[in-house]
Amino acid sequence: MDQPPKWANRFLEWYCHPDLLEDLQGDLFEIYRNKREKNGKRSANVLFVWLVLRSFRWSTMKDSKSLELTTLDMYRNYLKITWRFLLRSKLYASINVTGLAVGMAVFMLIFLYVRDEISYDTYHNESDNIYRIVSNLTVPDGYFEFASTPPHLGSRLKEDFPEVIDYTRLANLGGVLKVGEKSFRDDRGIYSDPSFFNLFDIPILQKNQDTPLSNPFTIVLTESAAKKYFADEDVLGKTIEIEGIEQPFSIVAVMEDVPANSHFSFDYLISMRTREALDFLREGQWFYLDYYTYLLLPENQRIQELETKLPDFIEKHIGDAQRDAGQTYEFKFQRLADIYLRSSRDVEIGANGNIQYVYIFSLIAIFILVIACVNFMNLSTARASKRAKEIGLRKVVGAVRKQLISQFLMESILISVLSFVLAIVVTMWVLPFFNQIVSKELSMQILFETQTLVFWLALIFVSGFLAGIYPAMVLSRFRPVRVLSSGSPTSSENTLLRKGLVVFQLMISTILIMGTIVINQQLKSMQNQNLGFDKDQILTINFARNNEVLEKMDELRSEFMKNANVANAAFSTFIPSTGASNWYTTYEVTPGEKLNASMYGYLVDYDFIDTYGLEVLVGRGFNKEIPMDVDDAYVINEAAALKIGFENYEDAIGKPINQIGKEGKIVGVIKNFNFKSLHNEVEPLVMQMAPPFLSFMSVRLNSGKALETIGELEETWNSMISSVPFEVAFLDQDLNRRYAAEIRTGEVFTIFSGLAIFIAALGLFALSTLSAEQQRKNISVRRVLGASERGIVYAFAVQFLKLAGVALVVSIPITYWLAESWLNDFSYRIDLGASIFLLGGFITLLVTLLTVSFQSFRLTRLNPAYNLRSE
């Protein structure tokens, strides 16, 4: 039958004034039929529902007089009773509202955080159709997952596959910008193809060319960079110099700043053509992985389809090169929106997030909300007796169960609404602090978008419903005769459930507490981990291979060494906080038999090993007395020695080795030091001297007076160097930054588990207060019969401690399992000792004890006569 949706029709009949109903309904039916003939059932249904809703207005409604008077009065009465009940029991009401409000506030904060994390790179129009292509490289004895690709992969893919609509490449560049006489250290620059703007939607604000970045030596500034370097001048056509490149760059466009939720960030873009013009594009070199390649594919392109064609593609273009080098490629596609949260490859373009932490935080949010809801459930059922008479009377007067359930649900939803309002206030208040901790710029605005508002409405109702449905069922089940005659309902099953819920709350809190301890211990051990080098008191200066500095290296060092507070100074390509590059390395174990592998390389000077306090195990470090060292000496770490195959490090000495094309021999083996993140094992490292390629200066200070020394060094530096500003960083701080994600998680976890236990304790406190009230007579009788104070406190507290004990026992294996799976991500990890669980358990028990003992002490102070005199 061609009937419109029944429910909508019924709704119409329900609200519409009978005088208007017939013709209005008729009109809608007529329109429905016309639409249905024209556009089919679905759109007709939609239209009908829409019209019914649109017609729902004051003028069409039944007069409120025609609403049944009693129903309306009933609701008014429910509200009144709820209000009175809340006022009468201020303690419980405030505990309910506070707990729920804090829970909701936490939920909102985490919601904002998670929403921001998952919004990365989704602001581009073509976001769903952009893929990054990444390389898995298998070398004779190793396997690497790089985020980068060879230089011309994108163009070859576009030639071979008609599916590829467009591609763009990015490559990192670090350099000192020079504007007029001023120089700025800004290494947030990226090389890019002009197609950047076809793929990514970051608007160009002004430009003087149709396609910016299509010529060499052109640069695009972001808005804030333009402001920073040129104040408010008109920048188009002006030039900027970049240290190390002779020709100046012409500014061809200004673009909007890169949104914070992007997996890459930069201050300026330089045309990829520049690299071509400077002749280091390395076109045709398949083992030079320096480019991030993004493809634009058609909508609904099946990515597996493309991936199956890749092996042939690889064979066609790289087959021979692969066989020569003994290395094999595999290319993978990553969805643009997946990069930030799901990619952790070598040489990522920026610091990525971690989907695991998104899950962990979401889980915490839900846990805390559940704990708060449980409080409500517990308190309402526990206080059931207070309302027994009311319910009995209502039933006698004729209330049916459905009405009572709706009454109690209404109550809990009302509390939920109150809490929500409070939660918004709390969130507003703490958001700035939260932003600081997670180093984001979250704004409340998102909370009030239409989409999220619907979500909050759902949150209010779900938490109100969750918290209220059980008490409503229990309370409405009371038998009027019994509660009216005896005054209290029997409720042994309720207490069991209540106990279960308390155990559940305490269990979650305990898990969070233990989790906090695990995370913080792991963090501390990571920060105190022996890295194999001395990380304290080292200053680093990044001069980005600046010629002036390179020319004056020796002079600079000797001037610095004159400062009494400088212990040592050295130059190198990398420092432990920057990671290292992977380079093609050949070596011989038995003479004449050349082998190769990809190994990390450090280019250093004579003083590097001493400055960092690296321990030479066998042989020697680089030696100033031996001038040939610059040309042929290599120092390798233990891992490299083992990888090459020198079980006995002595065997390595004097063996030939060649990295990036410099023939030489191994002169020493040093102890492993951690030059990458602690997530990884120490990997093979090869060090050689290469004065022209150094870009960091490291200065070791004697302890104390660091600031003063920095001031003195700055003067020295400025008197000698004019093209690079003196900007120093403390190595240990930079190293800690590598664990930013973990440190952040640790802090957030600590705060939220604190809140969880706080809410649980609130509930426990209220419950114990209640329990104390109910046991008043019981305890008074004991007192009269001569029970000691201590005995009473003990008897009372032990009821709750038992529950905490059960929670503890349950939470240990769960925590163990969760913590193990988190820790397995680290190669340097703490062991889960008993102390963690002991400490966590102790905290839970202590909080429980403190919470309930307040009440138990009060009990002992009661005058028995006062409690027993009335019956």
Add this chain to the structure above:
Amino acid sequence: MRGEHIGELEELVLLTVGSLYKEAYAVAILDEILGNTNRKMDVTAIHSVLRRLEKKGFVTSEMGGATNERGGRRKRFFSLTQAGRRVIEDTMELRLALYNKLPKLAFVAV
């Protein structure tokens, strides 16, 4: 003057009610307006305008006979009242008077 002032949509509906004569019910008015002015509205807007006009006394309504296409429900037919007719005429006159005062130059200038 109060009550005699009508808005643009009200005027349009009022005119349509008049022009449809005995056949003016909401859906027909909707179609007529769509046909004449190509203006897409939903029927609820027509309903509320009609109710408003009825309250102001410019139209009256009565229920018609049952028809099949509406599941047996009757239509409510609207017709102009004297007051309704006068308000249309007043409006027209006012417009015409103002229109005639438009300087011819205005057309030249544009």
